[in-house]
Amino acid sequence: MKGGVLHLLLPLFFALSVFLGPYGFIDPFSHGLGAFVIELRLLRALAASLVGVALAASGSGLQALLRNPLADPYILGVSSGAALGVLAAIAAGMIWPLEISLAALLGGLAALALVMAVSSALGLTSISMVLVGVAASYALSSIDMIIMMDLGPAVQGSLAWLFGTVAYALWNELAYAAPLMAAGAIWIFLRAGHLESLMLGDDVAESMGVRTRRLRIEVAVASALSTSAAVAVAGPVGFVGLVAPWLARLGSGGAFRRTYPLSLSLGAALTVAADLASRFVEPGGMAPLTSITALMGAPVLIYLLGRWRR
Amino acid sequence: MNAYSAQVSELYSAVSSLNRTAASQASAISSIASQQQSIQAQLSSLENSMKFPASAVDATGQQIVVYSMPTRVVSLMPSDTAILFAVGAGPQVVGVDEYSNWPPYLSALEANGTVKDVGSGWYPDPEVILSARPDIVFGVSSVPSNYALKQQFAAYGIPVVLLPDNTIEDVLQSIYTAGRLTGHTGTAQLLAENVTAELSYAEDSTVGLNRTSAALIVWPSPIWVAGNGTWEDQMITAAGGSNVFSNVSGWEPVDPEALLAARPQVIIYTAGHGQFNYTEFMSTLHQELGPAADSVPAIANGRVYAVTGEYNDWLTEPGPFVGEGAILLSVLLQPGAYGMNYTSIPHVVSPETLKLPVPASVPVISTPQYAPVVSSP
Amino acid sequence: MSLNRRWNPILVARSLDLAYGSRKVIEHLDLEAYSGEVLAIVGPNGAGKTTLMRAISGSVEVGGGELACCGRSVSGGRLDVGDLISYAPAYPDVDPWLSAMDIVMSYRMGPRRPWASPSPGDVAAARATMDRMGIAALGRRRAAELSDGERKMVMLAAALSRRPEVLLLDEPLANLDLRNQSIAMAAIRAEAGRGALVIAASHELHLLGLYADRVLVLAGGRAVAVGPVDSILREDLLESAYGVSLRAERALVPSLGPDR
Numbered sequence: 001m002k003g004g005v006l007h008l009l010l011p012l013f014f015a016l017s018v019f020l021g022p023y024g025f026i027d028p029f030s031h032g033l034g035a036f037v038i039e040l041r042l043l044r045a046l047a048a049s050l051v052g053v054a055l056a057a058s059g060s061g062l063q064a065l066l067r068n069p070l071a072d073p074y075i076l077g078v079s080s081g082a083a084l085g086v087l088a089a090i091a092a093g094m095i096w097p098l099e100i101s102l103a104a105l106l107g108g109l110a111a112l113a114l115v116m117a118v119s120s121a122l123g124l125t126s127i128s129m130v131l132v133g134v135a136a137s138y139a140l141s142s143i144d145m146i147i148m149m150d151l152g153p154a155v156q157g158s159l160a161w162l163f164g165t166v167a168y169a170l171w172n173e174l175a176y177a178a179p180l181m182a183a184g185a186i187w188i189f190l191r192a193g194h195l196e197s198l199m200l201g202d203d204v205a206e207s208m209g210v211r212t213r214r215l216r217i218e219v220a221v222a223s224a225l226s227t228s229a230a231v232a233v234a235g236p237v238g239f240v241g242l243v244a245p246w247l248a249r250l251g252s253g254g255a256f257r258r259t260y261p262l263s264l265s266l267g268a269a270l271t272v273a274a275d276l277a278s279r280f281v282e283p284g285g286m287a288p289l290t291s292i293t294a295l296m297g298a299p300v301l302i303y304l305l306g307r308w309r310r
Numbered sequence: 311m312n313a314y315s316a317q318v319s320e321l322y323s324a325v326s327s328l329n330r331t332a333a334s335q336a337s338a339i340s341s342i343a344s345q346q347q348s349i350q351a352q353l354s355s356l357e358n359s360m361k362f363p364a365s366a367v368d369a370t371g372q373q374i375v376v377y378s379m380p381t382r383v384v385s386l387m388p389s390d391t392a393i394l395f396a397v398g399a400g401p402q403v404v405g406v407d408e409y410s411n412w413p414p415y416l417s418a419l420e421a422n423g424t425v426k427d428v429g430s431g432w433y434p435d436p437e438v439i440l441s442a443r444p445d446i447v448f449g450v451s452s453v454p455s456n457y458a459l460k461q462q463f464a465a466y467g468i469p470v471v472l473l474p475d476n477t478i479e480d481v482l483q484s485i486y487t488a489g490r491l492t493g494h495t496g497t498a499q500l501l502a503e504n505v506t507a508e509l510s511y512a513e514d515s516t517v518g519l520n521r522t523s524a525a526l527i528v529w530p531s532p533i534w535v536a537g538n539g540t541w542e543d544q545m546i547t548a549a550g551g552s553n554v555f556s557n558v559s560g561w562e563p564v565d566p567e568a569l570l571a572a573r574p575q576v577i578i579y580t581a582g583h584g585q586f587n588y589t590e591f592m593s594t595l596h597q598e599l600g601p602a603a604d605s606v607p608a609i610a611n612g613r614v615y616a617v618t619g620e621y622n623d624w625l626t627e628p629g630p631f632v633g634e635g636a637i638l639l640s641v642l643l644q645p646g647a648y649g650m651n652y653t654s655i656p657h658v659v660s661p662e663t664l665k666l667p668v669p670a671s672v673p674v675i676s677t678p679q680y681a682p683v684v685s686s687p
Numbered sequence: 688m689s690l691n692r693r694w695n696p697i698l699v700a701r702s703l704d705l706a707y708g709s710r711k712v713i714e715h716l717d718l719e720a721y722s723g724e725v726l727a728i729v730g731p732n733g734a735g736k737t738t739l740m741r742a743i744s745g746s747v748e749v750g751g752g753e754l755a756c757c758g759r760s761v762s763g764g765r766l767d768v769g770d771l772i773s774y775a776p777a778y779p780d781v782d783p784w785l786s787a788m789d790i791v792m793s794y795r796m797g798p799r800r801p802w803a804s805p806s807p808g809d810v811a812a813a814r815a816t817m818d819r820m821g822i823a824a825l826g827r828r829r830a831a832e833l834s835d836g837e838r839k840m841v842m843l844a845a846a847l848s849r850r851p852e853v854l855l856l857d858e859p860l861a862n863l864d865l866r867n868q869s870i871a872m873a874a875i876r877a878e879a880g881r882g883a884l885v886i887a888a889s890h891e892l893h894l895l896g897l898y899a900d901r902v903l904v905l906a907g908g909r910a911v912a913v914g915p916v917d918s919i920l921r922e923d924l925l926e927s928a929y930g931v932s933l934r935a936e937r938a939l940v941p942s943l944g945p946d947r
Contacts, residue, residue, distance in 0.1 A: 021437045022435065022437045022438045022441055023437045023438075023440055023441040024441070033440060033443055033466075036440065036465075036466040037437055037440050039465075039466075040436055040437060040440075040462065041437070064782075067782065069784070090454070095454055095457055096457055096461075097454075097457055097458045097461060100454070149563055150562070161454075165433075167433075167435060167436060168436075168455055168458035168459070168462070170458065170461055170462060171465075189801055190801055191801070192801035193796070193797070193798040193799050193800055193801045193803070194798045196793050196796070196798070197793065197797065197798040199781065199782040199785060199793070200779075200780075200781050200782075200785075200790065200793055200794065200845075201776060201779060201780035201781055202746075202780065203741060203744070203746055203774065203776045203780070204774055204775075204776060204780075204794075205798070206741075206744065206745060206746030207741075207744035207745060207746060207769060207772065207773070207774035207855070208769045208770075208774075208797050208798050209745065209767065209769025209770065209797075209798060210769075210798050249784060253786070253789075254789060255785060255789040255792060255793045256793075257796075257801060257802075257803065257804070258804070279435065279437065282429075
C-alpha cells in the first residue's frame with residue numbers, strides 16, 4: 001500500500017465532516033444559521049485534526065524514544081496531570097472553558113516535570129521513564145478520583161471532558177493550543193533522524209553522535225507539550241496516539257523518518273472520522289471520542305496486522 | 311403611551327362596529343373572523359413592542375438583550391422547561407432536552423413535531439440544537455458544557471441564558487429572568503408570588519414546632535445527600551425540619567457511619583420515576599449501615615419515605631414546584647401540624663398515595679394553557 | 688596476508704583511563720592504530736574491550752589521558768567522531784519491527800536531516816552491501832524474525848554501508864555459521880583494503896590469523912601486549928592473560944571468502 005494514497009484520508013474525512021451533520025447538508029455559500037453551522041463544523045474538524053496530529057506525534061515520538069511499542073502519549077502521566085488541573089480548577093470555582101483548558105495544559109506539563117525529575121534521579125533511561133510515568137499516572141488518577149468524589153454534580157459536567165470531545169472547542173482555545181500542538185510535533189520531526197538512529201540501539205545511536213540523554217529530555221518535553229495542549233482542547237482522547245504510528249508502520253513500512261509524517265496524517269484522519277461518527281452515533285449526547293476512535297481504529301489495526309502476517 | 315392607547319381604542323371600536331353589523335350580515339361572518347384574527351395579531355405585536363427590547367442578567371453576570379419576542383425557544387434542562395411553560399412561554403418553545411417531562415402534554419407536542427427533542431442538556435450537541443433554529447436558548451449555570459455553548463453561540467448572536475439553579479432564590483430569579491426575556495413579566499410575577507405563598511404556607515403551618523431532623527438522600531449507593539446551599543436544604547428548613555447534613559456543602563457522598571452518627575428522625579429518598587423502589591432502597595441502606603441500622607430513629611420508627619412520580623420532580627428540580635415541594639416535606643416532617651399521624655403516611659410517597667392537605671386559599675401551580683403563537687406580521 | 692600500509696596513526700590513545708563511576712575499567716592505556724589495518728582486541732571477559740570501543744565511538748567519557756581519532760581528540764569528555772566511524776555492538780538492540788533493509792538504510796543515513804529520504808544512490812549502496820554479505824534475501828524480513836546469526840550479519844552489513852574511516856566491530860564473528868564467518872572475514876579484509884581501520888574485539892583466537900594484522904591483548908584494564916598476530920599467538924602470553932592453560936590443536940577453519 002503506497003503511503004501517499006493514505007495521506008488522502010485526512011482531506012476526505014475533513015470534507016465529509018464539514019458537509020455532514022445532524023443539521024443536514026448545507027450549501028457552503030449559504031448565509032445565516034447555515035453558515036454558523038458550517039463554521040462550527042469547520043472548527044470541530046480543525047480541532048480534531050490538530051488533536052489527532054498532536055497525539056500521533058507524541059505517540060510516535062514516545063514509542064521510538066522509550067523503545068516501547070505500546071507507549072501512548074499518556075504514558076508519562078500527562079493525561080492524569082491534565083485531569084488533575086481541570087478538577088482543581090473546577091474545585092476552585094472556575095467554569096469558563098478557556099480557564100479550564102489552561103488548567104489542563106498546566107497540569108499536564110507539571111506532571112511531566114515531576115516524572116522527568118524523579119526518573120532523572122534514577123538515571124533517565126527509557127525504563128526508568130516508563131516506570132515512573134506509569135506510577136505517576138496511577139498516583140495522579142487516584143487523586144483525581146478523590147477530588148471527583150468531592151465535587152458532586154460538577155463531576156457529571158466534567159465527565160464529558162474526561163471521555164474526550166471536540167464538540168465544545170472554541171476559536172480562542174485553538175488560538176493558544178494550536179501553536180503548542182504544532183510546536184511539539186515539529187520539534188519531534190526535527191529529531192526524527194535521531195529517533196531513527198535510537199531505534200538501532202542506544203550504543204549505536206551514541207556512536208553516530210546522538211546524545212541520548214538530551215534526546216530523551218527533548219522528546220519527552222515536546223511530546224508533553226503537544227499532548228497537554230491536545231488534552232486542553234479535547235480532553236484525554238485515547239487510542240489515537242497508540243494506534244496511529246502502528247497504522248503508518250503497517251500501512252507503508254519503513255523506518256521512523258518515513259512513518260512519522262504518515263502517522264500524523266493518519267492520526268488526524270482517524271480523529272476527524274471519529275468525531276464525524278460520534279455526531280451520528282449519539283446525536284444530541286456526547287459519544288465519547290475515545291470509544292469511537294477505538295471502535296474505528298481497532299478493526300483497521302487488526303486487518304493490517306493480518307495482512308502483514310501473510 | 312398615548313399613541314398606543316389611541317391605536318388600541320381605535321382597534322376596539324373597529325371590533326365593536328363589526329360586531330353590530332354581523333347580526334344582520336350573516337355572509338360577512340367569515341371576513342369578520344379573519345379580520346378579528348389580524349386584529350389579534352396587531353394587538354400582540356403592540357404588546358411585544360411595549361415589552362421589547364428586554365434585558366436581563368443571567369447567572370454568569372452577563373447582560374442579555376432581546377430585541378423582539380422570541381418565537382423559537384430551546385430549553386436544555388427540565389427545570390428551565392418547567393419555568394418557561396409556567397410563565398406562559400410554552401407556545402414559544404420549539405426544543406427541549408430529552409429529560410424534560412412537564413407539562414404532561416409535552417410528549418404530545420414532541421410527537422406531533424411542534425417541539426423537538428434536542429438530546430442531552432448535560433452534553434448538548436451544538437448542531438442538534440441549531441437544527442431547531444432557536445433564537446434563544448436557556449441552560450443552567452451549574453453545567454460546564456453550557457458555558458462553552460454560550461461562548462460558541464455568542465459569535466452568531468444567539469443568546470444562551472444560563473439560569474441560576476442552586477437555591478430557592480435562584481429559582482425565583484430564574485422565573486423573573488425567563489419571564490422578562492420571553493415577554494411574560496406579568497405571569498412570571500404572578501408565578502413567583504404563588505411560589506412564595508406556598509413556601510410561606512409551609513413555614514406558617516410548622517412555625518413554633520420542634521424541628522424534625524431529616525436527611526434527604528438523592529442516591530442510595532454510595533449515599534449522596536443534599537447539604538447546605540441547595541434548594542432541598544432550604545425546603546427542609548421551610549418545612550419545619552433541620553437538615554442533619556447542613557455541615558456538608560452542596561450534594562456530596564457521605565459515609566454510612568456519618569448517617570448513623572447523624573441519627574435523623576426522618577429520611578427522605580428521591581426515588582426518581584420508578585428506578586429504585588422503597589424495598590430496594592431499604593435493603594441497600596441496611597446493607598450499608600449494617601446491624602446498627604435500627605439505631606437510626608428514622609429507620610426504627612418507619613419514617614423513611616421514597617418519593618416518586620411528580621412529587622420526586624418537585625424535590626429534585628430547581629423549578630416552579632419548589633413551593634409545593636416544601637409543603638410536601640412539611641407533611642412528611644411535621645404531620646401533626648396537619649392533624650395527621652406519621653403512621654398514616656405511606657412509605658412510597660407519590661401523588662397517588664398521598665394527597666396534600668392544601669386549602670383552596672393556597673395557590674397551586676396548574677398546568678398552563680397552550681395557545682399556539684400568533685406570529686407578528 | 689597483504690602488507691600493511693603505514694600512515695600516521697589514525698587512532699591514538701595516551702595513558703587512557705576509562706571508568707564507570709568509581710569502577711576503573713581501563714588504566715593508562717597506550718595505543719596506536721593505522722588506516723588500512725585490522726586490529727583485533729582479545730582478552731578475558733570484563734577486560735575492557737567493549738568499553739574501549741565505546742570510548743572510541745563516543746558513548747563513554749574519557750576519564751584521564753588522551754584519546755584521538757580521525758584527527759579529533761579529547762581528554763576528559765566525549766569524543767565526537769560519529770560521522771566518521773561505524774559501530775556494530777556485540778548484542779544488537781534494534782527495534783524488532785525494523786526490516787533488515789530499514790536497519791541498513793538507517794545506519795547509512797545516520798541521525799541528520801529529518802526530511803532526508805534515501806537517494807537512489809543510498810538504496811543501491813545498501814543493496815550492494817547486503818549482496819556482498821550474502822543477505823540480500825533478508826531485505827524485507829523484520830529483525831524479530833531473524834535468527835541471532837542473521838541479525839548479526841545485518842548489523843555488519845549496516846555498519847559497512849556507512850563506509851567509515853574507522854570500523855568498530857564487537858564480536859563480529861560470534862553466532863555466525865562457518866560460511867557466514869567466511870563472508871564476514873572477507874568483508875573485514877576488504878574494508879581494510881579500501882583504507883579503513885577495522886578494530887574487532889573477538890574471542891575466536893583460531894580465526895585471528897585469517898583476518899587480523901595486529902592483536903592487542905587486554906587484561907585487567909591494561910594492555911598486556913600488542914603486535915603482529917604471529918607474535919601474540921603464544922601459549923605463555925595468552926595463558927597469563929586469560930588465566931587458563933592452553934594447548935595448540937588443529938582446527939577446521941573456513942577459508943577467507945566462500946568462493947575459494
